[in-house]
């Protein structure tokens with residue numbers, strides 16, 4: 001059962017940063033093991049606010065992994081080779097942008113790993129080095145995207161399924177990856193268009209623009225106008241928040257209920273994040 005939103009938090013402080021989603025969480029030092037009361041309230045805050053920002057943290061990779069593991073098994077990215085990054089740990093990968101690069105990892109609105117039958121539950125990024133400006137991340141609330149559709153549209157979408165398939169263009173130029181065309185072809189899964197969140201029981205619009213190719217049983221040409229309409233609707237400014245990163249920030253987002261979009265506007269600067277991700281569940285068909 002979701003917690004009663006009218007009950008005040010006891011162990012942590014939660015300050016919303018936008019009307020739609022996102023909150024700063026205070027009163028927690030993530031370099032220490034989480035006690036059960038803090039864990040329970042952080043999980044509640046994640047379900048209420050979808051994106052949590054913990055400022056001024058000093059987080060080792062081991063502690064970042066321990067924090068993630070409180071929420072589920074950790075993901076090992078199927079295509080990021082830690083050896084290629086000169087690193088050893090397959091559960092922490094470095095999202096690194098060097099001053100001379102133009103490519104950034106994961107550009108454009110998306111959910112992580114929705115091309116798998118079991119998309120990720122959440123992502124946890126720790127800001128190791130940030131540019132003096134730029135490099136913000138946008139998030140959008142997919143509950144609001146669903147709830148603000150007309151009754152007729154919601155009824156039409158209920159029961160529909162969509163084909164999520166990786167877009168090869170998103171992987172061109174990524175220095176961390178060496179994907180073959182066959183591997184990219186295999187990055188494909190079918191999910192319901194309207195997903196019920198396993199923790200909150202609320203319905204949300206489970207779509208994103210670059211990766212959803214078509215609705216099951218529809219042609220790509222028939223699907224595209226509706227996909228574009230729904231994805232444009234889902235990122236209306238009033239459904240979003242924007243995180244301006246500071247060194248030491250930890251951001252934890254619910255990948256089942258938000259899209260995210262890292263902004264490629266910091267050429268000439270280095271930006272380094274450590275990413276841990278938590279495995280999720282298969283959306284019930």
Ligand SMILES: [Fe+2]
Pocket residue numbers: 106110111112260
């Ligand atoms: Fe992503």
